[in-house]
Amino acid sequence: MSEKNAENQAGNASQVPFDASKLRELIKLMEAQAVQDPIMSRLEREEAEEKKAVHEFWSTQPVPKSVEMVEKDGPLHPPLSPEQIRQEPYELSAGLKWSDVDVEDSGDIKELHDLLLENYVEDADSMFRFNYSAEFIRWALMPPGFSKQWHVGVRDEETGELMAFISGIPVDTMVRDKVVRMAEINFLCLHKSLRSQRLAPLLIKEVTRRVHKVGIFQAIYTVGRLLPKPVSTCRYFHRTLNPRKLMDTGFSQKLEGPQLAKLLSVMRLPANASIPGLRPMRKGDVGQVRKLLNRYLKNRAELLPVFSTDAEIAHWFLPREGVIWTYVVDDPEHPGKLTDFVSFYSLPSSVLRTTRAQGKSASKKPVGNAPVRKQHTTVNAAYLFYYGTRTEFEIKLSDEEKAVCGGKKKEKALVKEKENELVKQRLCALVGDALVMANNEKFDVFNCLEMMDNAMFTKELKFGPGDGHLRYYLFNYLARPVEASKIGFVML
Ligand SMILES: CC(C)(COP(=O)(O)OP(=O)(O)OC[C@H]1O[C@@H](n2cnc3c(N)ncnc32)[C@H](O)[C@@H]1OP(=O)(O)O)[C@@H](O)C(=O)NCCC(=O)NCCS
Structure with missing residues (x-):
């Protein structure tokens, strides 16, 4: 999230004649280049690493492979018939249970707010974490046509504490000349104590199952990190x-x-x-x-x-x-x-x-009149x-x-x-x-x-x-x- 100075970008080294002040300018330009390059190379590095990555979960899902060149728009798989859609929820590990979150309920919304406040997205240096207000979460999750069943929570069976969440809302999405009814997936969050246990794929599969049940087979989502395979960055x-x-x-x-x-x-x-x-x-x-x-x-x-x-x-x-x-x-x-x-x-x-x-x-301690x-x-x-x-x-x-x-x-x-x-x-x-x-x-x-x-x-x-x-x-x-x-x- 941190800001980089944009003012450093101008200039073209070949126009700089060789005198001392211009040389200083040239050095500044090179420094500016060095500020930008790590970002560019980070993106390139991520892409290179992604091409070699193994995705135990995403390789089983209807998304393009990272190395795939997409040349034509359209659904990957045709709609499933009702018999092909799993009726019962996916099985969670012992001690956890599925629980719809009722964002209209003051208790539920507070729990969801607190889960996100403590566990949601941080910047790369863990200096900042998103802090969505309860009213914001309601606004984001309750558009016309929303369904409580798409506000999927996971609770600790013993304590009842909300430990994980993922949401969907319906949205008509236009991709070039086609309008497709989709689910907009957001707020995927696991309590920090439940990380790296392959719970995220279960949440994604469960919300997908619930979305399938009402005859929607496409979704749109955004993530900071690189997965197979973005349509845009x-x-x-x-x-x-x-x-x-x-x-x-x-x-x-x-x-x-x-x-x-x-x-x-x-x-x-x-x-x-x-x-x-x-x-x-x-x-x-x-x-x-x-x-x-x-x-x-x-x-x-x-x-x-x-x-x-x-x-x-x-x-x-x-x-x-x-x-x-x-x-x-x-x-x-x-x-x-x-x-x-x-x-x-x-x-x-x-x-x-x-x-x-x-x-x-x-x-x-502040010294003299030094600003606090x-x-x-x-x-x-x-x-x-x-x-x-x-x-x-x-x-x-x-x-x-x-x-x-x-x-x-x-x-x-x-x-x-x-x-x-x-x-x-x-x-x-x-x-x-x-x-x-x-x-x-x-x-x-x-x-x-x-x-x-x-x-x-x-x-x-x-x-x-x-x-x-x-x-x-x-x-x-x-x-x-x-x-x-x-x-x-x-x-x-
Ligand atoms: C994102 C988060 C749920 C992932 O949890 P995790 O414990 O690291 O991941 P798990 O072990 O449960 O699952 C790993 C799988 O989920 C995938 N995954 C991880 N984060 C993902 C995301 N944001 N969206 C989609 N898939 C994701 C991984 O790629 C991996 O699948 P793969 O093997 O096919 O690559 C968790 O780190 C978290 O709550 N982070 C803070 C909130 C956040 O960043 N949310 C995402 C907002 S877009």
Whole structure:
């Protein structure tokens, strides 16, 4: 999750003449290269290792092999007939039992919250762990059509304690030109005491069995680590909102003196949003947001959810305190007509330990007027959710431009380029305003993945590339690789 400085990337060594100051620049460039290379080589190393890995479980499942080149989209296996679907749950090891988790029940939701709080995803250095609020978990697991049977828990038979969990929710997923009813699998979590005992495959098989029972045979899931075989890989990007806190918690590199002053000034945001007519989404906006979103995703992405009903939009997008924020742009010239929307959600991370340097300084007594480093328990992170804006513009090329193009194909490319430029301008303003709103809500950092059209604004809005990646997987559905910019599916 930690942030790497993006500003180091510019430049081309061959343009650097040989004088002392330029030589220093060259050294800086090489250092910058060294910062980037470990990340690139880590991905390459993971891929090389994965090609040789043996997957006792995944080799038995309908997913492509890591070495396989997928050339055509479609299901791997046909649907199972009811007789082919196992009726009874898989057998658990002694002392454990299956138990549906009722997230509407205050006791169950607290137990699930606590299981995730103590045992869910950590970063590679175990400095941070996701800290989903109970209200967030309810939002994530209770969309229209959800089923309690897909909120699969495992309890200790003796103590009744919740020891493991996996969830599914239904989602219509579009993979290029096909819409497939799928299960969106999430929140796979084992208590730390149950790791490395091959329990995860049982949870996956059990939720699959339950999904099969209602006639769904495909699933979508995301994992940070490499498994057979991702359909896409997206890098995390981070936009600092509260630089001092991010440094104090070890989330980002510590700076001092003029470098810190520069960072604070570069990252400062205005107090108010810039787009006239931007306001929080209300009930009456649901229909227009649905149209904007579906149209945007279908125009721009190859892997996307399809929001078929207003109820789904109301669930996912109407603002919920502390969970999801959605802002629409109500066109001031045509009041009531929405032109865009943008949304983000809150997913804090618990701070498990600070960096070594901070550990040392924290244990020292402050000297004189030296600033006291604050201890923080959480990093408040906002994550970009969906957005939508106009994508069709009536662009007319001038006669001069047409002459330069010299043919229809190039003219079409130029029109596309101009369209993209307009989308880019709008997204910079829209997500820029989302940053202002998130900053006013006291978030410390605003994260997004390198997906959808996010590459259009990350540089302008001062996001930096992180060292984490999220991989997208499909179960029982072969799909040719999807570029990160064509991923239109946000998983919580
Ligand atoms: C992820 C987690 C459930 C895996 O548990 P584990 O004890 O390491 O793994 P098990 O011994 O039970 O099972 C190993 C098998 O599960 C697979 N597996 C591990 N994590 C997986 C994941 N996130 N998704 C799918 N499969 C996974 C392994 O690849 C392996 O199968 P293989 O032999 O075919 O490669 C556990 O580490 C955990 O709870 N981590 C914290 C939460 C987390 O990271 N959740 C995943 C979010 S995507």
